[in-house]
Amino acid sequence: MRWSQALIPTLKETPADAVAPSHILLLRAGMIRRLGSGAYTYLPLGLRVLHKAIAIVRQEIDAAGALEILMPALQPIELWKESGRFDTFGDLLMQLKLSNQQHAALGPTHEEVVTDLARDLINTYRQLPITLYQIQTKFRDEPRPRFGVLRTREFVMKDAYSFGANVEQLSASYDAMFEAYCRTFDRCGLDYVIVEAESGPIGGDSSHEFMVPSDIGEDSVVQCLKCGYAANRERAEIGVIPKLDEKLGAETAAPPYEKVATPNRRTIEEVASFLKMKPDQTAKLLVYLADGRPVAALLRGDRTANEAKIRRAFAASTLVPADQETIERATGVPLGFLGPVAIKIPLLVDREIASMTQVVVGGGELDVHLRGVVPGRDFPLDDLRDLRDADSGDPCPKCGEKLELRQGIEIGHVFKLGTKYSKAMGATFLDEHGQAVPLIMGCYGIGANRILAAAVESGYDQNGIIWPFPLAPYTVLIAPLQVQNAEVLSAADTIAKALESAGIDYLIDDRELRPGVKFKDADLIGIPIRVVIGERGLKEGKIELKWRHKAEAETIPAESAAEAIIELVESTKKSHEAMCRSRIAERAAARSTATGN
RNA sequence: CGGGGCGUAGCGCAGUUUGGUUAGCGCGCCUGCCUUGGGAGCAGGAGGUCACCAGUUCGAAUCUGGUCGCCCCGACCA
The missing domain is CATH 3.30.930.10 (Bira Bifunctional Protein; Domain 2)
Structure with missing residues (x-):
């Protein structure tokens, strides 16, 4: 073209x-x-x-x-x-x-x-x-x-x-x-x-x-760089977070929790900033209707609930967030002050809660929160589940490394x-x-x-697109710099004809424009191989070859340029095909190991 | 659907607060000269329902009301 x-x-x-x-x-x-x-x-x-x-x-x-x-x-x-x-x-x-x-x-x-x-x-x-x-x-x-x-x-x-x-x-x-x-x-x-x-x-x-x-x-996806585990964030499981075993000794001696007045502070953000604490020192209690039955899930304050996990944890086929009226009717507690202590509906606790020594939770009555609540002492921890979206830094479910x-x-x-x-x-x-x-x-x-x-x-720089070889709109861009010069143009046409008969798609920039414009446009549209033919080089019998993704160009002899370019394209195709074949083999090998035996 | 921003030449923008000549600038485009290895220079030129509708006014790109369109954040995304 x-x-x-x-x-x-x-x-x-x-x-x-x-x-x-x-x-x-x-x-x-x-x-x-x-x-x-x-x-x-x-x-x-x-x-x-x-x-x-x-x-x-x-x-x-x-x-x-x-x-x-x-x-x-x-x-x-x-x-x-x-x-x-x-x-x-x-x-x-x-x-x-x-x-x-x-x-x-x-x-x-x-x-x-x-x-x-x-x-x-x-x-x-x-x-x-x-x-x-x-x-x-x-x-x-x-x-x-x-x-x-x-x-x-x-x-x-x-x-x-x-x-x-x-x-x-x-x-x-x-x-x-x-x-x-x-x-x-x-x-x-x-x-x-x-x-x-x-x-x-x-x-x-x-x-x-x-x-x-x-x-x-x-x-959002989570990935373990160590073992290769990868999952959509909604799907990702979280590995086991170590419980604080030592706290059994140390923290049972902790003072009992205290009630604090938190007038009209309902959200985690409001409560945390009011008490001058961080959201990750609080816990939130969320109420859902699992197949129509009110249930509760307790998560660290800054975490995102995972409704699919919660639904499965309650063995329900549907799970929807409960509305305010339902919550207040089921728990007797106004929205924003729900807590795990003495809760009246079935409660599941996220595993992470067990690793917290103390936590701020809703007080179970209007305008009250509880500070210094000890998980395990002040509410039961015997049914711990994975209930939240995975986050950066969580342990991998397969190998325990950070996700x-x-x-x-x-x-x-x-x-x-x-x-x-x-x-x-x-x-x-x-x-x-x-x-x-x-x-x-x-x-x-x-x-x-x-x-x-x-x-x-995944393929660009400040000058433009860098197409992967197999998707590029054309494989080769031929740029004769001085179109008025018959020698330059015919050198370009010779290469073009050779590519044509080799079945390689190319674009020839035959516009009568200054070289700088052609170079800028070439970089912008991102064709993998650029062939530049200029008066200066041609006098020395040379033309220039440059990969879009590389910084440096190389010069090749003009008389054998067409063959060299065709050879370059063919070998690039072959090595790409070889890469694809080896990936196929790798996957086949992985499958036979996985099926084991 | 909630929040924020924008709409003036093909593209990027100024002008709008405080209404007042013929609505400007850069890029691009056309013509000529010149130039030719990283978006040159000079000269001349074409191109506008100022998103649309209604209103206020002697006079609206500019003020008021409404409509439409576009972008961003969020919600949503079998």
Whole structure:
């Protein structure tokens, strides 16, 4: 492609409403343009990257044995009512009225449609297992689109759905997708982390997220750098925190707790600052309705409750925070002054509380808190649980080392669904005994646009984007510096022709501009290999070769330049493929050790 | 949905507090000269419903009321 014929509207200045590096750079590099909030046009350069990412996804998902289909984005609302998600999806679902009063939705995901298809087409266990997928635009009425292409109202997703006759088939399909995702992201050249994710009432290892670490990532993940444990923050378990054994001797002699007046101080912040203490010296008592029954959880004041953990701890299938009226009716204590001493409803205590010698808690009556309360002495510690979100510095559940908390961009998610949709929508098959049984499903998503955002977030410098080799809009940028000079231009054209016939994609900057402008633009759009041809070098029979990610350029002989560049591209591809293969081997080895024996 | 900010040329901004010539500046764009290895220089030029609607006023980018749009923080995120 000749730059003079292309549409690459680079910007010298930073657009005012872009904040995230990927957003700023994709705009400045002329790859995207905003139409409205959360809606972006992909210009030629950006679209090429998107297409390269999609091509890799498609190859790997195909190779994993899934079958590509294309379902409508436009869906009858009845399907959503049938699955029960019309209510749970809420305002996120983009709805519209068609003629004839038809009520429709633009698909935010396709469990309903694919389950409808399956109940129609899958009749017998002999057709199972099967995995269907599509690559298609999804619609979600996001309350707050942000960070450019990272969170939009309309986005391209690869969504796959597996159907199995039993749990073994589900696991096999899940594992195949999991492996395909690893291969996909390895091939994209992304640095990703796989984390255990919260999977709802099913539990177990039935959900994983693929994350690219980034400060603008919207998900928090905890990671143990020692043993490799990684989990979504909501999911992460916390290792055992040592109890203070010695306190049994020392602290039983501590003075009894005292009541202090805390007029109208209800929140942890208010109480702590009023008593001139830190929030981590206090504890808070939270009240929930577990399957409708009021229950309480006690956490250190500065911690975040984890509702999924609390729900499981109370063996409940639903858990919602209790409202003020319910709390006061159930406990007889006004909101803001609840404490664990003499509480009237079932109480579970977070494990961490056992490591506190003294604590400030609510006094169980209006405008009163208790200071110097000793856990274990003043309230029981016999049922300790893990009830909170993991934090930086908490012990790893596997090895006890300190966990690190980081942000990440979710680029892929694999999930064992079970029979949630097949049961709700009557998607059954006949098993070996002629029994109609619900299909066992899994679902697997990859956000194509997020691959772009994540690649830029993890590959840029102050001059612009540094694309990973496999995703770059073009592999080689050829920059003849003096286009008026016939020798320079023909040297550039010679190289271009050679790349063309070698099947290597390139962009040739044939614009009649000053060299500085060309260099700035080249850095901005981030093409991996830059070939500079200038009058000066050409006189000495030399042209310049530079990697975008390296500071220094090298010179090579002009007459053999084309061959050298082709060789460089080929060897880079080969070493990347070799890296992907060795990752595959590593995972296979890890699996056989894990299955043990 | 709560809090904060913004809307003036393709992009970045000044002007608004205190109403008053023809609404400015930089970048980009067009023409010419000049220049040519890291966003050059000179000269000339095009480009504006000052987000929209209503009001106050002799007079509104500027004051008042309303509407819309966009960004950030939070809530939310199968």
